[in-house]
Amino acid sequence: DAGITQSPRHKVTETGTPVTLRCHQTENHRYMYWYRQDPGHGLRLIHYSYGVKDTDKGEVSDGYSVSRSKTEDFLLTLESATSSQTSVYFCAISPPDSNEQFFGPGTRLTVL
C-alpha cells in the first residue's frame, strides 16, 4: 500500500447529521483527492487538494467541504448528511510529477 489510511472504515449515520471522514498519508505528497464510488457511476471526484490550505472542487462537490491544514491529512465533511450521500468514499494521493493516483482502503458511509 502507498501509505494511505482512511478513518473511519465504516460509518452509519442519520440524515441531517454532520460527518467528517479523514484521509492520512505518510508519503508527503502534495496532491490528495476525495472520490465517491456508486454502482453504475464509477469514481467521481468530489474535491482535491494541491497543498496545505489549497483545495478545489470536483464534479460532485455540492454538499461536501474539505480542509487540509497539514500535508498528511485531508478531511472531507458532509455538513448535513443526506441519503443520497450513502456511498463508498475513497481518498487518493498522487506523487510529484506524476498523474498516477494511489487509493486508500475506502470508507463505507450509510446515511439512514
Next chain:
Amino acid sequence: QKEVEQNSGPLSVPEGAIASLNCTYSDRGSQSFFWYRQYSGKSPELIMFIYSNGDKEDGRFTAQLNKASQYVSLLIRDSQPSDSATYLCASEASKIIFGSGTRLSIRP
C-alpha cells in the same frame, strides 16, 4: 460533460484466453490514460498507464491507445482466475475522469 465509457459487463473469458477490455473517451484534450483493477470490496489499484498512441506492454498486460478514434483498450493474455475483477478506465486532461468499469470473470 466529459465522459469515459466502458461496457459494464460482465465479460466472461475462459482461463488461459485473452481478455479484451475497451474504453472510449470524449475529451480530445486527454493526454494520459490509466487502467485500474478493483477487486470486490477493495480499492482500485493502478495496473497500466499510457500516454502515446500505440501499444504498451507490461507482463501479461498490454494497453493500446488510439487518440484519433478516442479509444483505449487493455488486453490480458493467459487470463487467470485471479484476474477476475472490475477494470476501471480513466482519462486525464485537466482532471482525471473514470469510467464506471467493466466486470471481468475468468472461468476455469
